[in-house]
Amino acid sequence: MRTSKTPDSFQAHQARKRLDQFSTDLETAINHATKFKPYRKTAVIAFHWENDDIGVQLLERELLDVFKSVYGFETESFTIPLIESQFKLLERLVSWSRRSSGEDTLRIFVYSGHAGFAGTVDSRWDLAGKCDQNTGNLQGPKLNWWEVRGYLEQYTGEVCYLFDCCSAGSGALGAYDGAEFMAASTWDQAAVSNVHFSFTRILIDELRRLNGQAETLAGIYARIFRYAQQNQIGAAPIHIPKLNSPSATIGRSRSRPVTRSVDRESYRVLLSIKVREEIPLDFTQWKEWLARNIPANVLSTKVTVEGAFRGSSLLLFTVPIEIWTMMPADDPSYTFIGHVTSHNLLSQPPTQTSALTSTLPMRSGAPSGRENQPPRSPDRKPFGSPGR
Template sequence: MGSSKPHDAFRIAKTPKQLQNFARNLEVALERAIKNNGPYNKVSVLAFHWANDEMQVVTLESQLLEIFTEVYGYETESFTIPVAQSTQCLGDKLLEWSKLRRGQGTLRIYVYSGHASHAGTVDHQWFLGGRANARGDLVGPRVDWFVVKHLIEYSEGDACYIFDCCSAGSAALYDGPEVLCASGWGQTAGSNLPFSFTQALIDTLKDLAGETKTLAEIFAIMYRNAYQSQMSASPLHIARRGNPSIALAPLTSRKGESVEPRMTRSQARDHVDHRVLISVHLQEDTPDLQSWSRWLATNLPPVVFGVDVKIESVFRAGSTLVLVTLPLEIWTMLDPRDEAFTFVAHVLSNNILPVLEGRGMPIRPPPGPTSSENMPPGQHYRKSLG
């Protein structure tokens, strides 16, 4: 839950970093967001849903698997979780399926659609289920995902999760497989299928038509289009620590030849109307916006400078506090444990204060001897009697 007084507000100071290190962080994040870690020799997709599913998710699940099969050439399979001995059956299926598809040059994609319990980032249990009551509480058989996921996360090869459910961010944490999902921790995902995460993902993949994109890039596209798609919750992306984002690319072309990576750095350019504003604590004590801008133009690597990373403002705050806007693709790949970075907001422009000041539109009129600020209470309401 948001607050005007988060815990960080009562910290004396954060550990700052050097500007050169910040530039390197941006470069690494961008490289990991757009780098193609394939091509894979084999990509397999396992989608699973409940036998007592009340939302009829199997229709969209089938459409998603069809895209993975027809457009990307991936092997796909659907599994129905039974209501009897659910944990054992799902665990056995995940383990057996993963054993046959592990190895170097392989990618395993696990897709879940259904209900899930609410959970936070420190909970030790997170349950999946086929039915829920009006309050969103699971009803009937359920499976603790934290029990079964350990059977598959340490197999050789790459793996990722695509989950459409409530609290979907609980599917994995920063040390686990990469995640693209419908909602964050403790958030509710919509049950209206035409406006669901899966439908938005299907539409996105159809628009891409087999173009190579990483999960970080797909997340950015879906997030920017979330309002247009009328999604009930914002999608979430969780990177895998120290690894590039997994790229979805067709295994073979229509002629049966391997597809070369087509991803370029220019593809990571953000839309001008949607970016992320973060604060950065730096060691350098030069609160001069023009100086920072000149430094950026001279020292930032070209790969970063070309994707609209912009310093919006600079403040003295013990260390130097810098407000920076950057593309979603870079933001989602920054190390979330780095306390020098703090998320501020999703924004739709650069800093517009200079524009407003240029138009003669100050936020607050300057105080003067005749302004109401210097009058006794109620004085400015009196009429002159001449």
């Protein structure tokens, strides 16, 4: 039987979490998204194809120039040859990783070009320099990135990837070891060929705005995502953190940390959680219940309870994007609902709402939406539709 209802809607007993566990998850996500770590050395290597038919070199060169001149990073570029492509790329990246590794180091890998589609059960994810715009098939030499990736994370130091290609989220599928990953699109989405609206263009602009100030990669992702539509970015970017680890810090050596200020009407993420405790019906008890369990540093990041329901242990809450992206991805007690730009408009009466300003405000109801899928203009040309 066909239905629009999710399988979870038919489960009466879903995974539940104690409120103190919920609080711990939030604290961990906040720390991982906002804690800055200085590195002794940060090195960047960018690579593209010899037969590149998009013209990625100018943007790649500009990105590397920003990393070098504004941030003081070591930079390097490599052109993937058409003969023995996978072996030559692997040889260069392994050699570079060995030279750039060590305690308190960060290695950043940047790829620009075409990529094929890969699902959760596939054994390979192909990169290529050319793509048939009519069929979406990759053309010319290809290489399986998943076979390259595994060798790069074995050296000492932190690793993160920046990928600007179609189905870029596929880079974090397969036998993934968990290095931090930020990319132009999800694993089933096309990127864009217009350089003015590409992921790399918006990343360069954001790095220039930060001007070398220290910011986590999660924070940079949140900035890009918040202004994706204003910047007319062709596809919504994706961020996948390293498991149980803080987000990498991008900044000049001994630079001042960025001052965060979240716009009131900027994107926030609406989530639901099933808690084990029974939510008190009395409003005063409810306020005390939250105050006992939610620590002060959570309050300062604008984590807001948007709704609670009589006879239910379901809570609706919103968090900033950089906090959401660092929360547990595989915890069934949390459910993504949508991106919102305000708190619940059906708020409590002023006398009740004001009573919670020193803790977490409680509001009713909330709108819904789709994750990482803003409207796409029909005239955007893809880097190359996913290969088949």
